[in-house]
Amino acid sequence: MMKRYLLVLFAILITLLAHGQSREGKFIQDQLYSTALENKGGENPTRRVSVYLPPGYDMSTDKYPVIYYLHGITQSDSSLIAKNNIDKMLNKAIAAGKIRPLIFVMCDQFTLYRGSFYTNSSLTGNWSDFTAKDLVSYVDQKYRTIPERESRGIAGHSMGGHGAIKLGMLFPDVFSSVYALSPYVLGLEKDYGVEGEAYKQAQMIQSRDTLITGYKYLNANAVVAVGRAFSPNANKPPFYADLPYSYSGDSLIVNYKVLDLWNKNLPNEMIKAYVSNLKSLKAIKLDWGRDDFFTHIPPTSKTFSEKLAEFGINHFAEEYNGSHLDKIYTDDGRFMNDMLPFFNTYLKF
Numbered sequence: 185m186m187k188r189y190l191l192v193l194f195a196i197l198i199t200l201l202a203h204g205q206s207r208e209g210k211f212i213q214d215q216l217y218s219t220a221l222e223n224k225g226g227e228n229p230t231r232r233v234s235v236y237l238p239p240g241y242d243m244s245t246d247k248y249p250v251i252y253y254l255h256g257i258t259q260s261d262s263s264l265i266a267k268n269n270i271d272k273m274l275n276k277a278i279a280a281g282k283i284r285p286l287i288f289v290m291c292d293q294f295t296l297y298r299g300s301f302y303t304n305s306s307l308t309g310n311w312s313d314f315t316a317k318d319l320v321s322y323v324d325q326k327y328r329t330i331p332e333r334e335s336r337g338i339a340g341h342s343m344g345g346h347g348a349i350k351l352g353m354l355f356p357d358v359f360s361s362v363y364a365l366s367p368y369v370l371g372l373e374k375d376y377g378v379e380g381e382a383y384k385q386a387q388m389i390q391s392r393d394t395l396i397t398g399y400k401y402l403n404a405n406a407v408v409a410v411g412r413a414f415s416p417n418a419n420k421p422p423f424y425a426d427l428p429y430s431y432s433g434d435s436l437i438v439n440y441k442v443l444d445l446w447n448k449n450l451p452n453e454m455i456k457a458y459v460s461n462l463k464s465l466k467a468i469k470l471d472w473g474r475d476d477f478f479t480h481i482p483p484t485s486k487t488f489s490e491k492l493a494e495f496g497i498n499h500f501a502e503e504y505n506g507s508h509l510d511k512i513y514t515d516d517g518r519f520m521n522d523m524l525p526f527f528n529t530y531l532k533f
Contacts (some may be wrong), residue, residue, distance in 0.1 A: 192234035208275050209238040209285070211265060216291075218318045220353065223309035224418060225296070232292040233319065234261040235327060236274055238285035244522055247328045250287045252315070252359070254340030254347040257299035258399075261290035263511055268513035277520050283528040289323055291315065297409040297423075298396055301369070302347030303449055307416030307424055315347070316355040334466065334532040339510060342478075344435040345470065346370060349451045349488070353458040356465050360528040363523045365469040367510055369410060370488050371452035372428075374479035375403055377438055377533055382407045382428040390422055397462075405479075408523040413441045414449045452484060455491045464494065466501035466529040471518060481508070500526075 196519060214233045221229035225416060255264055255487045261282035264270045270290070277283050282466040293300040295313060300311040338359040345367030352362035376382060382403035385521040389395050411425030417460045418424055428443035429436060447453040455462065462468070472485040484501065504511065504518075 187282065207239050207279075209236055209241070209271065209278065211271050212234050213262075214322075216319065216322050218309075218314045219310035220318055221305065221311070223305075225305070225307040225309070225387070225412065225424065227295050227300075227308050227348055227533075229309065230523040231262060231314075233322070234265060234290045234292075235323065236285065239275070239278060240285065241328070245274065245328070246328045247286075248285060248287045249335035249337070249527075249533055250289055250329050251337045251339055251527055251531075252289050252291075252319070252321060253344070254302060254338070254344030254351075255290060255293065256316070256342030256344050256390070257409065258294075258339070258402070259342075259344075260292045260294040262292065264290060264513075270513070270519075273513065273520055273528050275523075276515070277524045282520065283524040284533050286527075286531070287327055287329060288325070289318055289319070295412075296392070296396075298405060299343050299428035300511060301343060301372070301410055301413040301449075302350060303413040305413045305416055307418060308412050310352060311413075314353060316351050316358050320358055330530065331427070331507060333358055333360045334359075337361040337363065337527045337531050339365070339520075341365040342508065346451065349468075349470070349487045350449075350454070352465055352468065353451065353454055353461050356430040356461045359533075360466040361527060362465060362468045365512060365518055365523065366472050366476060367451070367470055367485060368481065368489070369406070369450065370476065370484040371450050371480070371482050372446070373487075374429070376407065376478075378429055379437075380480075384431050385391045386423070386427060387430055392422065395423075410446070414443045433454055452488050452491060455495060456487070457499075459495045459497065462495070462497045467526070468497070469501070469522075469526055471502040471504060471522065473508060473511065474503050476508045505507070 212235045217230045302311050304310040304312045320381050325532035336359050338348045348364045385404035408423045411427050415426040417426045426442045
């Protein structure tokens with residue numbers, strides 16, 4: 185009798201323990217080698233992948249939709265977990281009913297110049313193809329996903345917002361819904377236009393270490409990273425990239441050939457060529473802070489929304505009272521209260 189009692193008690197404890205564990209999701213870290221990322225620019229073609237599995241994943245046979253979330257320049261998947269507590273935010277959002285249980289994927293696209301811009305490059309590797317093809321295929325094969333475009337969303341903050349919009353344009357057969365938080369370098373205005381200091385600084389700096397150390401030269405770092413993605417030049421040390429603007433003294437020189445290459449990769453200039461792709465997406469949203477310290481983000485985000493409207497592309501666009509980093513990864517921020525509910529509405533569960 186006592187033995188039977190102990191067995192029953194043990195079974196109850198195991199059940200309670202399993203239930204307790206299932207109330208919170210967790211990140212699993214993998215590594216993925218991609219031939220698409222084999223490159224001449226010194227980037228590692230093996231990338232870390234962080235996959236959030238929702239509460240109850242291990243105790244069920246359910247299949248889940250997936251959000252692919254793209255990080256910003258200077259960031260990585262691991263920094264978003266360590267500094268911004270993405271795992272805790274996902275657990276809170278699911279517990280609060282802001283989004284149903286799902287799989288959430290982040291991949292390390294930190295490069296030698298702190299960002300890939302999620303773009304295919306003859307120098308640094310084919311980051312667009314890697315993200316939309318290799319990464320998606322890997323996740324579908326290894327985890328219990330719903331392997332359909334209607335159940336895949338793509339989102340990101342800053343450079344990740346740029347990437348989310350671009351990949352949504354390029355791969356509407358892979359992703360059905362797009363959300364861009366404070367999208368970075370949609371076009372060339374303000375601090376990233378001819379009146380900014382970024383191109384002049386990049387021309388003066390001759391050391392990668394100087395360019396990528398801290399945040400003093402972040403804008404110069406960014407335009408070099410963009411150049412390595414959009415207009416690489418294997419014969420032009422030290423950064424192996426052409427830039428659209430240079431200076432002779434204080435006189436501006438515009439390289440129109442390079443500017444054309446950039447325009448083919450800038451979302452604001454890509455819209456016309458991808459109208460049918462954009463119209464086939466189920467939902468698009470972007471938002472940005474009115475006081476963003478990257479001064480190009482508010483006007484280029486407005487321009488993107490206006491151009492979408494001109495072509496009759498349904499979307500949501502919102503300017504809020506905030507800057508680039510505040511009101512994003514907080515309990516009252518955009519990630520928790522706007523982005524996740526958006527996907528709860530538009531993804532197929």
